[in-house]
Amino acid sequence: MTDTMPGGFSGGSDLLAGSGEMARFFRSFDWASHPLGPPQAWPDGLRTTVRIMLTTRHPMYIFWGSDHIGLYNDAYRAIIGDERHRSTFGMPGKQAWAETWHVIGPQIDYVMRGEGGTWHEDQRIPILRDGVLKEIFWTYSYGPIEDATTVSGVGGVLVICADTTRRVQQQRRISSERDRLHQLFEQAPGFMCIMRGPDHVFEIANRAYTDLLGKPALLGLAVRDAIPEAIDQSFVALLDQVYATGRAYVGSSQRLLVSRGEGTLPDERYLDFVYAPLVDETGATTGIFCQGTDVTDRLIAERAISESEARFRNMADHAPVMMWVTDPAGALIYLNRLWYQMTGATPETALGAGWRHVVHPDDLARVDAAFRDANAAEADYRLEFRLRMADGRYRWVLNAASPRFAESGAYLGFVGSIIDIDDRREAEQRTQVSESRFRAAIGAIQGVLWTNNAAGEMTGEQQGWSALTGQSPAEYAGFGWSDAVHPDDAAATVVAWQDAVARRRIFAHEHRVRRFDGEWRMFSVRAVPILDPAGAIVEWVGIHTDISQQRAAETALQALNDALEQRVAGEVAERIRVEGVLRQTQKMDALGQLTGGIAHDFNNMLGVTSSAFSLLQRRLGSADPDINRLIEAGQGAVSNAAGLTQRLLAFARQQPLAPEIVNVNHLVSELRKLLLHSLGKGIACDCVLAPELWPTLVDPNQLENALLNLAVNARDAMPDGGRLLIETRNIGDAAALPADAAAGDHILICVTDTGIGMTEAVRTKVFEPFFTTKPVGVGTGLGLSQVYGFVKQSGGSIDITSAPGEGTRIDLFLPRADP
Template identity: 50%
Template sequence: MTLGGACAGIIRAFDWSKTSLGPIEAWPGHLCSTVSTLVNSPIPKVLMWGPDHVMVYNDGYAVIAAGNHPKALGGRVDQIWPEIWDFNSRVIAAGMRGEVQSFRDQHMVLHRNGAPEDVYFDLFYTPVLDSSGVPGGVMCTVLETTQRLAAERDLRASNGRFRAAMNAVNGVLWTNSADGRMVGEQAGWSALTGQTFEQSQGYGWADAVHPDDAEPTVAAWKRAVETRSIFIFEHRVRRRDGEWRHFSIRAVPICDEDGEITEWVGVHTDITEQRAAEDALRAHARTLEREVRHRERAEEQLRSLNETLECRVAAAVEERRQALAALAQAQKMETVGQLTGGVAHDFNNLLQVVSGNLQLLARDLAGNERAERRIASAMEGVQRGSKLAAQLLAFGRRQALEPKVVNVTRFVRGMDEMLRRAIGEGIEIETIASGGLWNTFIDPTQIENALLNLAINARDAMDGQGRLTIELGNATLDEDYALVNSEAVPGQYVMLAVTDTGCGMPPDILEKVFEPFFSTKAEGKGSGLGLSMVYGFVKQSGGHVKIYSEVGHGTTIRLYLPRAMEREDVEVATISPDVTGGSETILVVEDDEGVRATVVEMLTDLGYRVLKAVDAQSGLNVVESGIPIDLLFTDVVMPGPLKSTELARKAKERLPGIAVLFTSGYTENSIVHGGRLDAGVDLLSKPYTREALARKVRHVLANERQRANAIQKAAPAAKAPDMSDASTASCTVLLVEDDALIRFSAAEMLREAGFSVVEAAHGEDALRLLERATIQILMTDMNLPGMSGREVAQKVREKVPGVRVVFATGEGHVADAGDATVLRKPYDMRDLIKALEPLRR
């Protein structure tokens, strides 16, 4: 028997005759071999032999035994470890029955150093057979995991603190003149610092900056203004309560169509808590790195003992590492998405103020060509700003999508000319489309923007020379793929891939490409929002994004878009109707003073009587005052304990006939779920034009009146005429109306007038009903969710040539109605008969 290590010497010197094992010279060969293997192992091991479980162990186990070593050598398990004998007795008994057992992260309370101590172990129990083939003892391999678990707990705590700090981030928006001076009212800056209007003007804002930071800040700001470059800086600002806070600053120049800077727009973001969290995170990361190195050394030792076990441990460690990395990335992207969504909301409010006042100013300056050109130029700037806000909302998955069933092959080929203009003649475009391509349920405008962004990124990566390949095909992502790619959901997709022959990207860049404002382009050459928008839009649509890149060879980005089982929706060109107003009373609830003043003036200009409130509670007070109100026009995101949705509900309770129209630049999850508006909700997204506001108000008011008519049921004067004449019977109307109450009322009036009625809540239902119903008249609302009334009419005419069409609408004017009959809401039985009677066959 060959023995090595410190414990070997103790074993040789120990008087084993006093134990049930007997003198060491008389030990059987199998016991000697087992003990020899044990003491020469670098892994902590202990052999518990015989009916009284005498302990024999190696140097590794001596460290675990601590204060019980060396008396534990030759001792009995129940005497050395009485505090865990209940556990050991069951495990040893099972081992003596020939059972192999293992325990991961087993918690125990040991007294190995004279006091209770919480420890954790990975334990592996193996029976050891004697010469007769019967278990004579149990071998236990012991790996202490106490420090590793403590490190993991510390890491979770650290991540929790970091998330809380990110959720607390808030920003202050400000503007400066073209030459870099603060001009005009700066409500956000004043609220933050407490400076008055006079104190902040020019470079007076620097007085609120920490004395050590003020001079470097002004110098860096002037350099950015001189070089017309994006300004990025950090400094400390004295809050109005006197506390110094750390802020991250980012400012960009806004240029007119001639490339001249008109103003600077910047954001101060409070990063005080973020910096503190980062310091703590770095400290914990260093601790974790030490524990990881310790774990790697232990794994290397274990690998030499048991290759199969080492592979399992390594796989588990890698799986845990990938899970932690995926979790951290998902939490990071979600947090940044919330932040960008909030910024987009505030930005859209600012754009609404600018846009509304420009439109009002245009009416005042009608006929002044020079002024009209400048206003048109300013409106183009508003549109660009609106596009930027839309990209932020797309990344944050906060935009209200308008998905349709799209055949991507036809869609991409229709964009061929646009793509060629965008990327230039130096790049060859190749489109490869598989046969039998499935349809996909996606927002056409967003997928067009996504493809255009990918093509432009590819052009820049190739410096205007190379090959751009667009590939289309069906794809099925299985469970195995989803295990490796945690964000993917197994299922059927339409795959859209864009490949370039550009410079490619290294792995460290690939990890950041979907983060907002991250760009590999030169300063001023890109906003860093293109891929962020693509990522957010695809994820919100239920899809998946995968990017592959190799330095010097190029990049491929694959978009997996959810498959749609329905037929393709056909796009129909529409002409906007003329703008009309009214004389009803509208209550405007808006917390932003500039937006509120602008929309009140626009509605007043349209002829409405306008009431206003600064928050939901004030709006409820107006409702409860008893003043007659026809329409509640309220922002979705509202300060205070009373939310806008609750205001709408209470207003409906008090004024059953009131119509409700929501508006917002950022809907959160209050009225939009799964990227689509909740049923029965009307939303006007910011920024909106005077024309869009006028049309939406008329539509919502008309629908509400139609619902009121449905409740009250028409007067006796509107009863249907006698329909006993056989020539007037057997005429079937397909009624398409998303409002259930209006649909029910209209169907009843049609039946009373002698028509047969087939009802549908939206365009998709209507097309399915055509497969089993024969109709002569289509009566459809103009503003339907998904397909519009015009689109429904076109598809029905394709399936049923000669069908008569009636458009029911609350808009003042319907352009391009063709041979269709227009029935204006609200309508009663007399109006309905007058519109449909001439259409009977």
């Protein structure tokens, strides 16, 4: 069977012999229309080369003629793929291989000029594959194809090639892995080296090895030449032994003296290392691998620890107290000599957990639990318990210990000491009995017991004082106790107290004290100094006795006598007189009870009076206009008096309240609209309201009345005009609250004016009922008292700051409502 090629070429010829796909492609190709023309007309050199190319399985390529027409075989086509086959076969080389022509073009021209063949190994020539320029490595030769018709005698170039990309990439990976291993070898924390041959010539040595010896230029030298000092220290003999026997040698803490140069002392190092033989495929030793660690610092540290432990044991055995040491698990590993002397135990019976046998059975569970907890927490340990002595008696001891740690932070166990405190415990028990008797005696006396230090400062737990006043230890500490004394009595009390301290005399005094419930009570105070043998004050023991009822009775009797002497007729006049006497004498100490009682009684009377006026109006009002006017005037007076009693009840914290959750910012904003029209043109009213202000539980009407009272007072304090500022704020810091404020979050309403201000004497009395700086007949003096009572009844606090010419600021603290 024959193939007929276009252009009249007969396939019977062996010119395009071969059974491969490219051979068939050549035979079916339309050569008649191609620049090369029919194959039978090709030069002999080209025809011969094509025949060879198509019958070999090695990748071959032909560049022919001045245009470098490209022809190739099956093996080459497999390399470039179908896409490149269709775009390059029979095409001029510069067009077919445009992306690589800058590399191969000059090489082809070199051969075409007749200057001989070329050889290229692992040449990087990227080519386009699947539309992407890929990095391909080639090993190839360019050989001339003879053609006598050309000037150079060369008609084309035969390319014999191989794709070496995979091999190059593999070599790269091997090289990278070798570099990485070398880097790891170099950076290894231990020293390493490889020595070859019977003379142990250094082939590889990492930095740790060269730094250890202080000799960076080791490679290529035999051990004897590189480290001559190692010969006399048996290291060379050990290498010879390993090389000869093929058995590894392991050295532990082996001493090496390293010479650092002339004129310097040898450096002493201690090494853990291994000499391991390297063998070839026959099992013969070819070298030695050395790997190790410099343990000099560790040995020095261990020696230091050993010496420290020896010093500790020597100190502990001569210590005047019992001492002990445990391991991390809590087992005793050491007890000093005094322990064994005191308890009669032996190391065999006491170490480990045996110490438990000399602890009192009633204390053992408590001691065990405390010790386990402290050991687990690696925390300080301190406990008192009873320990059995060598004579069988139990004595109280104080066992205290602290954890010990290694430099690495590892927990090593406890070191502790045991002190005999039996005599101290007995003395404490006697003291406790004595104190119990003393307190029992005091308990029989009706009063509140307290103690102060030599300087008169209250310290420690004062349960009686705290129960009486509600003050916490932090509040009454030092002279803080004076805050519970009535402001009018506090200064005199402190002066009298300091005088008694200075003179070392009994302190006797009377003053009012605010109880835990806010009520002021009158107390008789008596304190006696406790002196030491040298006559110096050790402390003061005092007692407060409530004499409020006695003083109230005396005051009432005096008021009755005064009333009889003045002969004031009429029940109303008498009540007003008694009220004035009581208000003047009792002031703030009994205002809660007194004011509330008076207000209720007065309110009852006003009810009777109001009913009487109503009856009179029905019966007589229409008969006589003058009588009607008098009745209306009386009813107006009753109404005003009722308002007065309401204010008194507010101060006494007995007014009926309707508390609810209130948005204070909203209330203040609405109130400002009213104030803008009522304060006058010369007074500006501004508000600074905190965003996200907490809610509070309060009666909104009473709060609004309180703020109106404060605004009116501010207006009166600014006759020439000024500025009224209302601010709100969240207070979560206890330090920002007044001393009498309850614990917890509060909101603050601050009312500030730029008015005339007030003196300190006036400031301390402004909350007292009926106290006023206004002229007689102008105001009742109950405005600020009502504000005070409302805030206190709402669970809050109030504070005032003022000075002459600097205006006044009043702070209302109200508790935050539960969310």
